[in-house]
Amino acid sequence: MNDSNRYPDNNRNRRGPSGAGSDGLSDGRLVEVHSQLARDKEEPVQGFSLTPIFIVFLFCGFGFWAGLYLTRNSGQFSAGVFDLDAPKLATSGGPAVFEPDAAKGEKLFIINCAVCHQATGLGLAGAFPPLAGSPWVGGNGERMIKAILAGLGGEIEVKGAKYNGVMPNVGAGLSNAQIANIASYVRQAWGNTAEPIMDTKVAEVRKALADRKSPYTAAELLKENPLEAK
Amino acid sequence: MTQDNRSGRPQGRPSPGESRLSRVEAQLRGPFLLFFVSAVIWLLVASVLGLISALQLRGVSGEVFTFGHVSAAQHNLFIYGWAFNAFFAINLWLTSQLGRFELRNAWLVSLGAIIWNVALTYGALSIFAGDLNGFSLLEMPRTVGPVLAVAFLLSAFWPIVAYAQRPTGHSFASQWFVVGASFVFPLAYLLAQLLVLWNPASGVVQAIAHSWFIQNLLLLWLGGSALAAVYYFLPKVLGRNITGYYLASVAFWTFFLFAGWTGTASLLGSPIPVWVQSVGVVGSAMFLVSVIITAINFHGTLSTQSGWSLAWNSTTLRFISLGAVAFTLYGVLNALFSFRGFNAVVRFTSFSAGQEQLLTYAFASMVIFGSAYFILPRLTGSLWPSTKLVHLHFWATAIGALGSISASLAVGWQSGKQLADPAVPYAQVLTASAGLASASLIFAILFLVGHVAFALNAFGMILKSSAPAVEGRHD
Amino acid sequence: MQNPKLLIAGVFLTVALPFGALLLSSQVQLGDLAPAPEEEGGALYPATVPGLAVQGRDVYTSLGCIACHTQQVRPSGQGSDIARGYGDRPSVARDYVLQSHVLLGDRRIGPDLANYGARVAPTPKGTQTEPEKAAALAKSLAAVHVAIHHGNTFAFLYEADAKGDFAPERADALAAYLLSLRQDYNSPEAKLKK
Numbered sequence: 001m002n003d004s005n006r007y008p009d010n011n012r013n014r015r016g017p018s019g020a021g022s023d024g025l026s027d028g029r030l031v032e033v034h035s036q037l038a039r040d041k042e043e044p045v046q047g048f049s050l051t052p053i054f055i056v057f058l059f060c061g062f063g064f065w066a067g068l069y070l071t072r073n074s075g076q077f078s079a080g081v082f083d084l085d086a087p088k089l090a091t092s093g094g095p096a097v098f099e100p101d102a103a104k105g106e107k108l109f110i111i112n113c114a115v116c117h118q119a120t121g122l123g124l125a126g127a128f129p130p131l132a133g134s135p136w137v138g139g140n141g142e143r144m145i146k147a148i149l150a151g152l153g154g155e156i157e158v159k160g161a162k163y164n165g166v167m168p169n170v171g172a173g174l175s176n177a178q179i180a181n182i183a184s185y186v187r188q189a190w191g192n193t194a195e196p197i198m199d200t201k202v203a204e205v206r207k208a209l210a211d212r213k214s215p216y217t218a219a220e221l222l223k224e225n226p227l228e229a230k
Numbered sequence: 231m232t233q234d235n236r237s238g239r240p241q242g243r244p245s246p247g248e249s250r251l252s253r254v255e256a257q258l259r260g261p262f263l264l265f266f267v268s269a270v271i272w273l274l275v276a277s278v279l280g281l282i283s284a285l286q287l288r289g290v291s292g293e294v295f296t297f298g299h300v301s302a303a304q305h306n307l308f309i310y311g312w313a314f315n316a317f318f319a320i321n322l323w324l325t326s327q328l329g330r331f332e333l334r335n336a337w338l339v340s341l342g343a344i345i346w347n348v349a350l351t352y353g354a355l356s357i358f359a360g361d362l363n364g365f366s367l368l369e370m371p372r373t374v375g376p377v378l379a380v381a382f383l384l385s386a387f388w389p390i391v392a393y394a395q396r397p398t399g400h401s402f403a404s405q406w407f408v409v410g411a412s413f414v415f416p417l418a419y420l421l422a423q424l425l426v427l428w429n430p431a432s433g434v435v436q437a438i439a440h441s442w443f444i445q446n447l448l449l450l451w452l453g454g455s456a457l458a459a460v461y462y463f464l465p466k467v468l469g470r471n472i473t474g475y476y477l478a479s480v481a482f483w484t485f486f487l488f489a490g491w492t493g494t495a496s497l498l499g500s501p502i503p504v505w506v507q508s509v510g511v512v513g514s515a516m517f518l519v520s521v522i523i524t525a526i527n528f529h530g531t532l533s534t535q536s537g538w539s540l541a542w543n544s545t546t547l548r549f550i551s552l553g554a555v556a557f558t559l560y561g562v563l564n565a566l567f568s569f570r571g572f573n574a575v576v577r578f579t580s581f582s583a584g585q586e587q588l589l590t591y592a593f594a595s596m597v598i599f600g601s602a603y604f605i606l607p608r609l610t611g612s613l614w615p616s617t618k619l620v621h622l623h624f625w626a627t628a629i630g631a632l633g634s635i636s637a638s639l640a641v642g643w644q645s646g647k648q649l650a651d652p653a654v655p656y657a658q659v660l661t662a663s664a665g666l667a668s669a670s671l672i673f674a675i676l677f678l679v680g681h682v683a684f685a686l687n688a689f690g691m692i693l694k695s696s697a698p699a700v701e702g703r704h705d
Numbered sequence: 706m707q708n709p710k711l712l713i714a715g716v717f718l719t720v721a722l723p724f725g726a727l728l729l730s731s732q733v734q735l736g737d738l739a740p741a742p743e744e745e746g747g748a749l750y751p752a753t754v755p756g757l758a759v760q761g762r763d764v765y766t767s768l769g770c771i772a773c774h775t776q777q778v779r780p781s782g783q784g785s786d787i788a789r790g791y792g793d794r795p796s797v798a799r800d801y802v803l804q805s806h807v808l809l810g811d812r813r814i815g816p817d818l819a820n821y822g823a824r825v826a827p828t829p830k831g832t833q834t835e836p837e838k839a840a841a842l843a844k845s846l847a848a849v850h851v852a853i854h855h856g857n858t859f860a861f862l863y864e865a866d867a868k869g870d871f872a873p874e875r876a877d878a879l880a881a882y883l884l885s886l887r888q889d890y891n892s893p894e895a896k897l898k899k
Contacts, residue, residue: 025466027327034465035400037475051474051526055519062519066512073570074505079734080894081504082797083780084570175746293861297814298769360767364808394709401707409709410716417720425728426806432736433801437809439728446720486716490723499779500809501796506731513723574783578775578813649813652788656816 100196105185108178112170113186121190127165129158132190135227137183141197143225144183145171145205151215169215176202254326254333259609261339263692265319265385266602268347270685272311277678279304284667284674294358302369303357309367309447310350310378313590316598317455318343318385321408323605324462328405331392342384349377365426365440367447372427379416379423386412403478404458410486411454418446434502441493441510448589449489449517456553456597457485457524463550463604464531468540473530474523481523488517495568499577514568521561528554545620549600552628556592563588563639575650580666581642584635592631599627599684606688610695619683626680634673641666738802743891750890751803754882761882764875766808768859775810776819778888787898792820797894823889846880 025033075081110119117123121132131137136158137144146152148171155164171179176199184196283300326333333339353370356362362369389408393401422443425431431439465472472478491513494506532538532551541547563585567573576582603620607613614620645663648654740749765771778792786792796819801807850859862876891897 025469027466028330030462030465031328031398031400031402033471034402034475034478037471038479051477055477055480055523058519058522062516066516069512069515070505070508073508073511075503077503077505079503079731079738079798082501082894083782083795084504085780085782173746173748175742175744177744178747293768296769296859298772301772302769362767362769363806364766364771364810365806366811390709390713393712399707406712409712413713413716414720417717421724421728430805431728431732432738433804434798434807434809435728435732435735436807438731442723442727483715483719486719487722490720491727493723494727496811497809499783499795500777501798501800503731503734503798506727509727570783574779577779577784578811580812582811649789650785652785656789660814 100184100198101181102185102188104178105181105183106189108174108182109185112174113182116165116167121186121192123158123163125161127163129156129161129163131186132192134158134192137186137192138194139225139228141183141187141194141201142205143221143227144186145179145197145202146209146216146221146225148179148183149202149206149209150212152218152221153215154217154219156218166215176200176206254330255323255609257333257336258322258326258339261333261336261343262319262323262605262609264340264343265315265322266606266688267692268343269312269315269319269598270681270688272307272315272347272350273681274678274685276304276308276312277674277681279307281671281674281678284671293360299358299360299362302362302366303354306357306367306369307350307354309452309590310353311347313452313594313598314382315343315346316602317411317452317594318346320459320598320601320605321386321389321412321455323609324404324458325389325392325408328402328462329392329396331388331395333388338384339388342381342386345377346381346385349374349381353378363427365436367444368422368426368440372423375419375423375427379420382416382419386415402461403472403475403482404462406479406482407454407458407461407485410482411451411458414446414454414486415451418443418450422446434500437497437500438494438502438506441496442490443493444496445489445493448586449492450486452590452594453489453557454485456594457557459597459601460524460528460550460554460557463546463600464528464554467544467547467604468531468537470531470535470537472527473534474526477523478527481520481527484516484523485520488513488520492517492564492568495564495573496582498568498570498573511568511570515565518561518565521558521565524554525558525561529558545614545624546600546604548624549596549603553593553596553600556588556596560585560588560593575646576642577646579642579646579649580638580663581646584638584642587631587635587638592635596627596631599623602684602688606691610691612691612695614687615690615694616687619687622683623680623687626676626683630673630676630680633676634670637666637669637673641669735798738799740802741799741893750892751800751888753803754885757878757881758885759882760874761878761880761885762804762808764879765882766806771808771810773812773814775813775817776807776886777809778817778819781898786817790824791817792888793897794888794892794895796888797892799892799894800888818883818886820886820888822884822887825884846876846883 073084075084116128117131118128121130123130129136136147147167149169150171151167151169153166155162157163174182179202180197180199183202186192187194187196279300282295283297283304322333322339325331350370353374356371356374357369361371363372368375389405389412393405393409396405422439425439426436426443430436461472461478491509493513494502494510495514497510498507500507528551532541532554538551541551567576567581567585603614641663645659648659648662649656740751742749776796778794778796779786780795781787787795800819801809846859846862862879889897
């Protein structure tokens, strides 16, 4: 085959409008013929054709499948489902029961308390009282939770040394479980040996302090929860 | 060439008025060439950038030419520079021809062309200057958006006018697709600009809006325009009717109905609610309906009466039938790989780049090339200067496309398989896909060669036509 | 088909349907998402990021880092993101509510960065990242990008250029941004794996 056959477009002199009809269909006929075809649906010579039925079945099949697929894979069209496997995991749990977690407690302590009380729990001499070995964090924990939730100010004597500072109500921005974790950690770290605190205990105290606006003073706190005798 | 007339229409109707036809083409010649020349220039720029980005994976450095800048600019210029300009031209020509539309306001179209390309130049330079955002194909500064939208309306509104004003009651599939595509894009573009850049929606809703926009751009505008050209040139050049043409209206409606839903399938596993992802999967699968019908139309037409060999021997149809096959492949691949099992493997790999290239290059660009080989000689009144360059163009781009796409797909699949196994260290996956970097360099060179051949031929022809009455062949 | 108005109206409908059903309804569903506490009354996550990190975010976008890095962790059923240690839980929509432009990304030539801050420097939540740490990270970025044969060392971030312009602030901001990327908290929609 020579080039002129391989590239008919290339070689036909199509300088004028006459080119329009010279190849295949003219535009007018192209539109007209196909317009007619669209109306007649099927070319009559072919007689009965399976194509339209095939398309109808295809459509139905796709529609059916689409409904099925969406029902199964849509997570009830919820805004909160991001993982198709997740709902199964979530239902296996049941209501969460609080367990004091020393690791979480330590992390929270570092963030919220260690600035003053130090990571060692020893405080800073003359400025911040120690927690390690302090009787203030012992007992049933109410005293400690009150200080965390409401704050504690004024003169205070811890392990024989006097301090005069203000502890802010750091607990106000924390959840019950977080406070319980912190308190449990403090009560068992650095040689302390008090019972862990449950989040329900914190909730109880928080409820009791609901109307309290000002921080405790040491004297006030001791009146409500005196230090336990050793 | 013979054509069988089964429609029962009377033969020998007066052929279209010759002087009117010529006036139709004379009116749009200026804007057409303006669009087309810009398109080819952008294609060359994008090819050079493609080469740079391929080199980059092998170690080119610098702040202006970071991989992020080069690949973003290359992507934007290829789509907005090459494909948009080319389809502005082709759509205008197509609907003018089919609707006997005389473009009286050619200056408005040319104005649109100028605004479009100036804004695009500014946008591309801004990307290199570091003024870009992270949404692919919306990377250009947001101020460019409204300007491009205005330019789009000036450039691409005319097919709708041509359709509304067509003298006969008849209409043809190409017209529907062009009208639909020209109508959808500005709408989607403005809404996406609004929701993603100007008044950002909350968090990941931006990503949903972006994926929706991408499918509107790639499928509805590029795909729709390219389908229009295939519907036109197949019967036109082969001189026969489209097989199963009565299904074309179903293809049109299913195409537009489902394409808009396919986008979120590209966000499988992303932090968007699963139902949004699943709707995307369903959309991609339903989209197959239109892919199957266009396949019946196109491949049916090509399969009768040795259509394939006729197509192979016509420059126009050689490109266009290749594009038609690519579209079918794209549809099937897109549906298959939107399913979670497959998608999880290839997500985040080069696979999706290969998929997109199948649509934008192997389909849309091939159709543009084919259309150009048909339209340009008519508008310039001259011949393609060199047959050798035509050959070079076809083989370089066809091999480049085939190689580049299959490399992206294969390497994507392979590295996806490796990534799925957490025991394989990440560095090893990267080393394994290093072959892609070398391969993409070869294909980038092939593309550049093919495009330069095409540009030389096209510019040669256009320049020749400006000199009056040049006769005969040149080579 | 023959009537242009009907054709346009039909096409408009095909655009409006997915727009309404996908975009508007997900905006309705997700538009009001806000940071949530891990436990009742706890601190809110995602946490607001420091100003330097916000600047670093612009550096990240402007350099085109998104071309190679994603910021999303897929559920364990899809891909190996969690097994690879990109995160301890899948990313959810709530993680992105404070970002003016989400940078999810869709290509991983480099690793995912959604939880990078927690992965690279496990400091306790809420503590201030020290400038030294950010500076050290900034330096190490160069080494990382050379090591994976990426070629571009982004050295211009740390070194004076020919004109003597020196802008290490950008490197610091970028490092602060990367350290601020963390999804190491429990979200109402996704719990950390134990």
